[in-house]
Amino acid sequence: MKSTLTRTVVATALITAASGAFAHEDYSESGATHWLEHVQASSSQPSERQLSRYGYASSTTPVRGVIVDKDTPHINVVRLETVAIRVADKTVNWTFDTLGTASFPLSKIIPGVEGVTVYVTESPMYRGG
Structure with a gap:
């Protein structure tokens, strides 16, 4: 049974x-x-973050800080890293969510900052191997 x-x-x-x-x-x-x-x-549209090529301003705690002045030619960041970028008396926390973008002018995310290139390396957590 x-x-x-x-x-x-x-x-x-x-x-x-x-x-x-x-x-x-x-x-x-x-x-x-x-x-x-x-x-x-799908009824939803991509968010502003999903459409952003260079990442987005973030309210999360930055991993480190970078000071950009007239003598700064470039900054190095890691993809998905959040960095506090200080220019003069203003600071912005930026998360570099930049899949497929290896470098770009900093002026794309902070207007008025000319001549500084952002170099983005792949995060070791996402490297194949």
């Missing part, structure tokens, strides 16, 4: 799981149509 009940419960569970899997099939090449349907159905 116990064995029959166990088999019935297992069979019911398998049938239920299988029917759920079949209800959401995609027969297009590489599942492309299925993926596109989900993307088109």
